[in-house]
Amino acid sequence: MRVIDKSIIEEKLKANNYKMTPQRRAIIEALLEHRGRFIAAGEIHLKTLSRHRGTDFSTVYRNLEILEKMGIIHKTSIRGGAAIYELVCDYSHHHHIICKECGKTAIINACPMEHLIENIEDKGFTVTDHKFELYGYCSKCYKKC
């Protein structure tokens, strides 16, 4: 799999008639800077501000929606909080184990899709991407429970 970088994302966007604005670029950069970790909309907004001040929250949301729809980022939520996002198809494809107590995450390199995919398109669906998340407790919280 090709290593994802800014140019690939920009290509994808252009291919879909989206224009390149400094705000959009700043948002993408913020996401890239967080490769391998989750990030919330608020944090993205903050990071984006430092790259292009004045960027509005609504712009961030509008762009996150576009990026998610294009399968470039994934959205989840931990422990009832705000939604969190992460780049998909990161340079090293991976998944997470998430501590249900403190929200700490660690990376799992194994990917179930390697063994699957077959009889799934039967359902009439076309699969474009996937999410695999493990939940449990980190060693610290496990003791407390």
Next chain:
Amino acid sequence: MRVIDKSIIEEKLKANNYKMTPQRRAIIEALLEHRGRFIAAGEIHLKTLSRHRGTDFSTVYRNLEILEKMGIIHKTSIRGGAAIYELVCDYSHHHHIICKECGKTAIINACPMEHLIENIEDKGFTVTDHKFELYGYCSKCYKKC
């Protein structure tokens, strides 16, 4: 795996010092009624109302949080909307394929965890459950895109 039903959930709750109230029971019943499908907090509230009118939204949220923390339900969100919930360890363990356009879902019976689990606890995490979601387009939306 044992077939999940009301009594199992009630056992689990009691084992953790939670009391049984008609509201809580109504919420659990609403979730059970939706085995195999996702349901949003709003819908759960509605369904709960018909079983025990007067149940407050805050009660629903408080209970969903408890149930999620106990690993009885899972929480996700589709297309930027509200969070949606589903019973975990349903009588037939399964996962979903979710249409990124219309939100339609179908059930996938395959479970990646069957092939995994090994070297995961290395990270210092104790795995209690997992979520595996596929994203793509249903046949109808695929044509439109």
Next chain:
DNA sequence: CTTCGTGCAAAAAATTTGCATCCGT
């Protein structure tokens, strides 16, 4: 009777939208 759970009301947080204007192509 002790602890947990609930309703109510209010607040906070997160997300979305309309509109006029601006900017990339």
Next chain:
DNA sequence: ACGGATGCAAATTTTTTGCACGAAG
């Protein structure tokens, strides 16, 4: 120029919290 993108401000929607009271074990 054209059409998409943005900022602003306001509205929605979702979720959380404090508190006094009621109910379960």
